[in-house]
Amino acid sequence: xxxxxxSDIACxxxxxxxxxxxxxxxxxPHREQVEVVHRSFELDPGRAKGDIQPVITMLTKKYGMSAAxxxxxxxxxxxxxxxxxxxYRTEGRDHGNTFDMHRLLHLAKEQGRQxxxxxxxxxxNFAEERSVFAEGEERLVELAVEAGLDAGDVxxxxxxxxxxxxxxRADEREAAELGANGVPFFVLDRKFGVSGAxxxxxxxxxxxxxxxxxxxxxxxxxxxxxxxxxxxxxxxQH
Numbered sequence: 001x002x003x004x005x006x007s008d009i010a011c012x013x014x015x016x017x018x019x020x021x022x023x024x025x026x027x028x029p030h031r032e033q034v035e036v037v038h039r040s041f042e043l044d045p046g047r048a049k050g051d052i053q054p055v056i057t058m059l060t061k062k063y064g065m066s067a068a069x070x071x072x073x074x075x076x077x078x079x080x081x082x083x084x085x086x087x088y089r090t091e092g093r094d095h096g097n098t099f100d101m102h103r104l105l106h107l108a109k110e111q112g113r114q115x116x117x118x119x120x121x122x123x124x125n126f127a128e129e130r131s132v133f134a135e136g137e138e139r140l141v142e143l144a145v146e147a148g149l150d151a152g153d154v155x156x157x158x159x160x161x162x163x164x165x166x167x168x169r170a171d172e173r174e175a176a177e178l179g180a181n182g183v184p185f186f187v188l189d190r191k192f193g194v195s196g197a198x199x200x201x202x203x204x205x206x207x208x209x210x211x212x213x214x215x216x217x218x219x220x221x222x223x224x225x226x227x228x229x230x231x232x233x234x235x236x237q238h
Contacts, residue, residue, distance in 0.1 A: 001034050001211060006041040006175045006185040007118075009098045009132070011228040012077050012088075015122045017184040017197030019084040024203030030211055037109070038118050040102040040171035041183045043228050044095075052096040052133045087127035096133030099168065104144055106164040107157050117147035182229035196225030 005021070007014035025031050059070035074090040081088035101121055108117040120143050124132045132139060137158045144154040157163040178187060186194040186203070188210035194203065202225075226233075 001030070001189045001207075002037060003034055003189070003207075004037045004039050004187045006039040006171065006180055006187075007183045008041050008043045008228065009101050009118070009121045009125055010043055010095055011183050012081070012126065012233055013197040013226045013228055014184040015086065015088075015126050016077075016081055016084055017186075018119075018122070019081075019086055020197060020200045021184075021186060021203045023084070023200040024207060027200075027204060028207045030207075034207070036115060038105060038114050039175065040105065040168040041175050041180070041185070042098055042102065042168075042172065043183070043233070044097065045099070045172075047097045049097045049099070052094050052131075055093045055095050058095045081126070087123070089127060089129070092129070093126070094131050094133050099165075100137070100140060100158060101132070102168045102171075103157055103164040104140060104149075104154060106167040107153065108144070108147060108149060111149060113148045117144060117149070120147050182227035184227065196227040198225050 003021075003025075005018070007018070025034060025036075028034065055074070056067055056070045059065065059073065060067055063070070065073075071090070078088040078090040105114055105117055105121075108114040121132060124130065124139075124143055130139065132143070137155075140158065141151050141154045145151050175183075175185060178185075178193065180193070180195070182195065184195075184197060186206070188194070188206055191210045191213050192206050194206050
């Protein structure tokens with residue numbers, strides 16, 4: 001069975017949702033027969049590569065909230081990440097264009113290192129002091145090498161703006177065709193879709209249903225699960 005996960009490195013709910021899904025997958029009796037593929041979804045595709053700003057500034061502009069409200073939302077996200085065993089910096093992070101990261105994830109997919117790279121990029125963006133945006137391409141090279149990629153291959157991709165660009169755009173078109181208007185978005189064997197950072201129990205249910213079912217894609221009840229969309233990420237206030 002194949003599970004496809006549309007996500008963006010800039011999406012905190014994707015970071016949390018991946019951990020919740022993996023918890024469910026670990027408990028799934030057929031986990032060794034599940035292939036996980038990460039798909040591209042840019043939350044801010046129109047942002048220029050050099051347009052980098054603090055996360056709090058981005059949140060205040062997108063949602064019209066005060067800096068104090070934005071900071072409270074970050075604290076809430078930090079608590080939810082911690083509940084999943086994830087480190088999360090609630091202050092000092094920045095935000096920028098993620099297109100190059102998505103291109104590198106397609107390179108990593110070809111080399112069987114995609115999950116390693118996306119986890120390292122999440123960690124670097126949400127947990128580490130160094131920026132994945134402001135330090136330039138060599139920072140991405142460093143992280144990709146940590147994931148097991150060859151530095152020369154990574155630099156070639158970054159030097160060629162067309163490399164894997166069509167793959168990223170194809171993922172994004174397919175997400176739209178499947179009805180995904182926010183991320184994370186999980187598609188299980190093209191039978192069930194799960195939207196948002198659902199609790200592990202919901203993912204367990206979806207895995208079980210997808211394993212045995214033979215039906216068109218259905219959306220599992222998502223309730224009020226948090227997700228990120230084209231206008232940004234919903235910021236919890238409590």
